[in-house]
Amino acid sequence: xxxxxxxxxxFAIAQPAASQSAAGxxxxxxxxxxxxxxxxxxRINRGxxxxxxxAWEYSTGEAAVRMTQSVxxxxxxxxxxxxxxxxxxxxxxxxxEPETGKERWVTDxxxxxxxxxxxxxRGVSLWADPSARAGAPCAVRVIVATVDARLTxxxxxxxxxxxxxxxxxxxxxxxxxxxxxxxxxxxEVTSPPAIVNGMxxxxxxxxxxxxxxxxxxxxxxxxxxxxxxxxxxxxxPQDSTDPGWRxxxxxxxxxxxxxxxxxxxxxDTARGLVFVPTxxxxxxxxxGERKGENRYANSIVALSAVTGKIVWHFQTVHHDxxxxxxxxxxxxxTILRGGRRVPVVLxxxxxxxxxxxxxxxxxxxxxxxxxxxxxxxxxxxxxWPTQPFTTGIVxxxxxxxxxxxxxxxxxxxxxxxxxxxxxxxxxxxxxxPSLEGTLVLPSNIGGAHWGGVAVDSERQLAIVPxxxxxxxxxxxxxxxYQRRRNESGYRLEGSQYTNMRGTPYxxxxxxxxxxxxxxxxxxxxxxxxxxxxxxxAIKWDVPLGTVAADGAPGLGSPNLGGPIVxxxxxxxxxxxxxxKIRGYDVETGQELWSAPLPAGGxxxxxxxxxxxxxxxxxxxxxxxxxxxxxxxxxVAFALGR
Numbered sequence: 001x002x003x004x005x006x007x008x009x010x011f012a013i014a015q016p017a018a019s020q021s022a023a024g025x026x027x028x029x030x031x032x033x034x035x036x037x038x039x040x041x042x043r044i045n046r047g048x049x050x051x052x053x054x055a056w057e058y059s060t061g062e063a064a065v066r067m068t069q070s071v072x073x074x075x076x077x078x079x080x081x082x083x084x085x086x087x088x089x090x091x092x093x094x095x096x097e098p099e100t101g102k103e104r105w106v107t108d109x110x111x112x113x114x115x116x117x118x119x120x121x122r123g124v125s126l127w128a129d130p131s132a133r134a135g136a137p138c139a140v141r142v143i144v145a146t147v148d149a150r151l152t153x154x155x156x157x158x159x160x161x162x163x164x165x166x167x168x169x170x171x172x173x174x175x176x177x178x179x180x181x182x183x184x185x186x187x188e189v190t191s192p193p194a195i196v197n198g199m200x201x202x203x204x205x206x207x208x209x210x211x212x213x214x215x216x217x218x219x220x221x222x223x224x225x226x227x228x229x230x231x232x233x234x235x236x237p238q239d240s241t242d243p244g245w246r247x248x249x250x251x252x253x254x255x256x257x258x259x260x261x262x263x264x265x266x267x268d269t270a271r272g273l274v275f276v277p278t279x280x281x282x283x284x285x286x287x288g289e290r291k292g293e294n295r296y297a298n299s300i301v302a303l304s305a306v307t308g309k310i311v312w313h314f315q316t317v318h319h320d321x322x323x324x325x326x327x328x329x330x331x332x333x334t335i336l337r338g339g340r341r342v343p344v345v346l347x348x349x350x351x352x353x354x355x356x357x358x359x360x361x362x363x364x365x366x367x368x369x370x371x372x373x374x375x376x377x378x379x380x381x382x383x384w385p386t387q388p389f390t391t392g393i394v395x396x397x398x399x400x401x402x403x404x405x406x407x408x409x410x411x412x413x414x415x416x417x418x419x420x421x422x423x424x425x426x427x428x429x430x431x432x433p434s435l436e437g438t439l440v441l442p443s444n445i446g447g448a449h450w451g452g453v454a455v456d457s458e459r460q461l462a463i464v465p466x467x468x469x470x471x472x473x474x475x476x477x478x479x480x481y482q483r484r485r486n487e488s489g490y491r492l493e494g495s496q497y498t499n500m501r502g503t504p505y506x507x508x509x510x511x512x513x514x515x516x517x518x519x520x521x522x523x524x525x526x527x528x529x530x531x532x533x534x535x536x537a538i539k540w541d542v543p544l545g546t547v548a549a550d551g552a553p554g555l556g557s558p559n560l561g562g563p564i565v566x567x568x569x570x571x572x573x574x575x576x577x578x579x580k581i582r583g584y585d586v587e588t589g590q591e592l593w594s595a596p597l598p599a600g601g602x603x604x605x606x607x608x609x610x611x612x613x614x615x616x617x618x619x620x621x622x623x624x625x626x627x628x629x630x631x632x633x634x635v636a637f638a639l640g641r
Contacts, residue, residue, distance in 0.1 A: 024609025027080040027126055029192050030452075031606070033267040034332030037454040037564045039607045043615035045568035048639060049583045049593045055616060055638035056101035060088045063632035067113050072120040072602055073622020073632055074561075079608040080126050081140070085156070086620070086634065087124050091146050093154055099610040101636060107159035111148050116185045117207045120624075121147055122264065122603070125192045125200075126156065127224050138162040141224070145189040145202055149173040151222065166227030173202065178234060179216035179257045181206075187215040191329075194274050196267035196305040198224045201274045203261030206282070209323070212252060212289045212502030214282035217260020221308050231308030235259040235278050235296040244295035252502075253290045258282035259297035263450055264329035266345065268359065273311060275332070275345055276301045279325030283500040284444075285433045285473060285507045286321070288380035293318045300330060300347050300355070302362060312362035316349050318384035321376070321432050322473075323444040324350045328452040335460060335533045337365060346455065346533075348448035348464050351429060352397030353390045354531055366392030366536050373430035378475055380504060383432045393536040396466045396529050397442045399429040407522035413514030420512060421520060424472060433473045433507070441521075443471035443511060451562035451575055451604065456586055460533045463563045463571050463586070465544055467526050468556070469519045470512040475505040518547070524556025528563070528573065530589060540589035545576025560628075562604030574601025574619050577627055581605065581619050581637075599623025599631035614638045 023040050030037045044052065060073070077086040077096075083104060084096040091111035095104040125143040132139035140156040151173055153165035161169025174180065174187055181187035186207045193202040200222040206215045221231045236256050237244040248254055259281040266275040281290050281297040298317035301310060317324045328348040334341050335356070343359040356365045368388050376383040403426075406417035425431055426439040433440075446467045454463040495510040512520040519525050524543035532539045545557035561575030565586055574581040579600045583593035603620040610616055617637045623629035 022609070025079050025081070026606040026608045027078055029076050029123055029125070029264050030266070030329065030331070033194065033196065033269060035264065035266045035329050035452070036331055036333055036457065037562070037604070038456055039564065039566045041566055041607060041609055041615050042568040043609070044566065044570060044607070044617065044639060046570065046585055046592060049570050051639055052583070052593055052595065052617065052637045053640065054595070055636045057636070058096060058101040058634040060092060060094065060632040062088055062090050062092070063630060065090060065113065067625070069115050069119060070625035072624035073620050074120045074603040075123040075620045076604045076606050077618055077620070077634065078124060078126055079606070082611060083156070085124050085126065085142055087121050087144050089119055089121050089147060093124060093142060093144050093159060095159060098608060098616065099612050099614070101634065105159040107154055109144070109146055109150065109152060111146050114185055116147050116188050118188065118190055118205055119147060120190050122190060123192045125195050127195045129225060143193055143195065143200055143224070145173065145193055147188045147190060148184065149187055149189050149204070151193070151200070151202060151227070153227065164226060171222060171227045173204065177216050177218060178238070179213055179255065181215040186210070190262060191264045194265035194267045195224060196269050196274050197272055199230065199305045200224050201265055201267070201305065203265060203276065205262035206258050206260045208258030208260070208280060208282040209284040209498045209500060209507065211500070212282055213255045214257030216257045217278070219261055219276055219303070219308070221305065233303055233308040235301070236281065237296065247293040247295040248290055249292035250289055253292065256281045256290045259294070262325070263327050264452070266330040266332050267305070268332055271360070272305050273302050274305050275330040276303060277326035277328065277330055277347065279327070280320040280323055283503060284320070284323040286378070286381060286475060286500055286503045286505055287319050288382070289502060291382050293384055294320070298324060298326060300326065300345060300357065300362070314355070314357055314362045316347065316355060316388060317351070318387060321383060322430070322440055327446070327450040328448050331453045331455050331462070332359060333455045333457045335365070346453050346462055348453050350442055350444070350446040350448060352395040352399070352442050352447035352466060354393050354396060354448070354462065354464065355390060356393070356533065366390060374427040374432060376432040377434055378432065381432065387430050393531060394538065396464055397447045397468050399441070401426070401439065401441050401470065401521070405522060406520050408514045408520070409516060409518050413516050413518055417512065417514050417520035421470070433475050435475055435477070437472050437474040440471040440473050442467065443469055444509065445558070445560070449560060451560060454563040454565040454571065456565045459586065461539060461586060462531045462533055463565055464529045464531065465526065465559050465561070465563060465573060465575055466529055467558050468521055469525055469558055470521045472510050472512055474508045476508060478504055478506055481506040523554060526556040526559040526576065528571070528584065528589065530586070542584070542589040542591070544573070545578045545580065547577055551578070560602050564605055564607065566607060572605045572607070572617055574603065574605060574621070576600065579629055595637065597621035597635060598629070598633050600628030602628050614641070
């Protein structure tokens with residue numbers, strides 16, 4: 001852990017969008033700016049959740065648009081002051097009546113349907129200008145970052161662009177990047193910006209496995225009134241006096257791209273901090289051109305919202321070779337340790353580990369130790385010799401897997417999977433990619449993933465969805481790949497290949513499935529886990545969903561999407577391939593309710609109190625055009641009147 005302490009800059013400017021919201025509102029992606037995803041509402045509770053039924057549905061109209069690639073509708077709607085706000089992958093920003101789903105206004109920012117790497121948008125942010133008179137134009141603003149990297153401010157009242165913001169209400173986020181993208185789709189924005197004390201802080205999503213000098217992943221702060229750029233922080237150090245500079249080794253190391261923050265950021269308005277989860281430096285699976293620890297990549301970085309300067313940082317993976325981005329949003333909460341209330345930041349990771357860090361210093365609250373990990377056998381690569389392991393909280397996904405553990409629904413599947421796993425380099429988590437092929441567990445989709453964490457601070461519980469499936473990664477010398485690429489059967493069906501330009505290798509990656517299409521890892525393939533934050537123990541661990549057509553329980557499902565938790569004692573989550581939303585007892589993990597969706601809810605739900613006195617639970621059930629299905633519907637559930 002490295003955490004150079006700079007001056008902690010705190011200032012007492014109110015955060016109007018949060019302070020003016022009612023207890024029944026959901027005014028930010030994680031409900032609060034810190035991302036706990038906890039609602040104080042109790043009208044839906046363990047005694048009546050089984051009676052939830054569809055109250056209304058709304059279609060964005062985008063399911064009918066012909067696309068050449070998968071598009072994923074993953075927005076978490078917001079509710080503030082009696083209006084619901086959401087956004088779509090193709091650039092629509094929509095205001096609805098929360099009790100009926102009736103449109104109030106729609107602004108179309110017209111995203112062109114080109115081949116974005118992750119074609120999605122996870123929602124908008126809201127900000128109330130403390131200097132504006134009530135009811136004035138743009139007194140409350142909807143801030144949206146479209147997938148094509150435009151930052152736009154709209155009047156929350158009518159959806160019109162705010163004229164004093166940027167150029168006609170918009171800022172181009174591709175301007176002035178250290179490494180400009182070669183193509184538009186190499187650089188995008190998929191998550192709503194953080195807003196802290198009048199500063200919009202925005203990250204980016206980068207196609208980070210295509211070349212060594214991929215588009216750079218600077219995090220930037222913009223004035224919420226004017227759109228003026230106030231600061232830029234680069235996760236690949238450009239200043240030789242920065243302590244992180246010397247941890248990037250090689251003549252091209254400081255030209256590395258990626259190491260970007262594509263997930264949702266968390267904000268601490270009282271301390272004037274924004275918490276940035278960074279990902280892997282480019283390219284994901286070979287670091288020969290960026291040797292060293294690669295400090296600030298794969299890290300949680302606390303920045304001053306005023307200046308963008310580092311206050312502290314903690315690295316979750318050194319010299320990443322596995323695509324172990326910090327995909328989950330950080331969650332800010334307060335825990336009890338030794339009778340003392342400690343403000344912390346929680347970071348769930350693709351490695352299946354949950355880090356609990358002191359919010360003011362970055363020091364681990366639950367122990368973390370550096371352990372030796374396997375060395376690389378790939379010419380030109382130097383894997384970092386140790387990695388940080390949580391010792392106070394056990395991993396939420398397995399870190400070791402033997403060939404005789406391989407699973408299959410039939411003897412043929414089991415035999416196939418055991419043979420395939422047995423041929424791979426396999427020394428547990430952090431076994432580096434190899435020329436013969438390496439077993440990667442958790443896989444590149446986790447462990448924990450971008451669905452993130454929900455926190456019940458009263459019960460001291462963190463709720464984490466995880467995946468437990470295997471992947472294979474192989475590095476193929478470029479000359480060999482070029483020589484054999486046209487040979488019959490060389491390109492394995494179901495594998496993903498990337499060129500990793502600037503390196504000697506082409507990467508091949510695939511999830512391990514048997515002949516029947518079932519995962520080679522044993523069930524449950526996906527789980528929902530509750531961690532007791534008072535002592536680090538696992539309170540419960542239950543299968544999440546199912547992959548069986550007959551709904552057979554216990555199998556679990558690979559999942560992408562997040563949970564929320566309520567004071568009524570319910571955890572709500574969709575996320576699964578079986579296209580359902582579920583409600584679980586937060587104390588026991590017992591499934592209390594489920595309902596079918598038109599497509600997979602590959603998103604995080606939310607809940608709010610309507611003007612009619614009913615509590616609603618809402619999910620964007622958009623799927624992704626693939627195994628999750630395809631839809632453009634927002635579905636709201638409520639109890640009968």
